[in-house]
Amino acid sequence: xxxxxxxxxxxxxxxxxxxxxxxxxxxxxxxxxxxxxxxxxxxxxxxxxxxxxxxxxxxxxxxxxxxxxxxxxxxxxxxxxxxxxx
Numbered sequence: 614x615x616x617x618x619x620x621x622x623x624x625x626x627x628x629x630x631x632x633x634x635x636x637x638x639x640x641x642x643x644x645x646x647x648x649x650x651x652x653x654x655x656x657x658x659x660x661x662x663x664x665x666x667x668x669x670x671x672x673x674x675x676x677x678x679x680x681x682x683x684x685x686x687x688x689x690x691x692x693x694x695x696x697x698x699x
Contacts, residue, residue, distance in 0.1 A: 652691050659684040 616624060641650040659681055665671040 649691050653688065656684055656688060659688075 638650070638654055641653065645653075662671075662673070662677055662681060666673055
């Protein structure tokens with residue numbers, strides 16, 4: 614019914630991680646300004662590229678590196694970390 618029996622653990626893992634992602638998004642919306650939480654949620658392509666490099670050993674192109682740097686800088690602008698505690 615849900616694919617091959619051998620692939621069901623992967624489907625369950627994927628579903629569980631998707632559920633955790635949705636719950637964390639709801640938590641972020643509840644504890645942050647909505648626009649900040651939504652902007653940070655839109656960083657999913659950045660995390661996908663980063664995790665594909667680490668786990669799948671994907672080759673990264675120049676435009677992907679540029680996009681990742683811009684995403685990190687944008688994330689810092691959104692989060693506005695305070696460094697005076699250091």
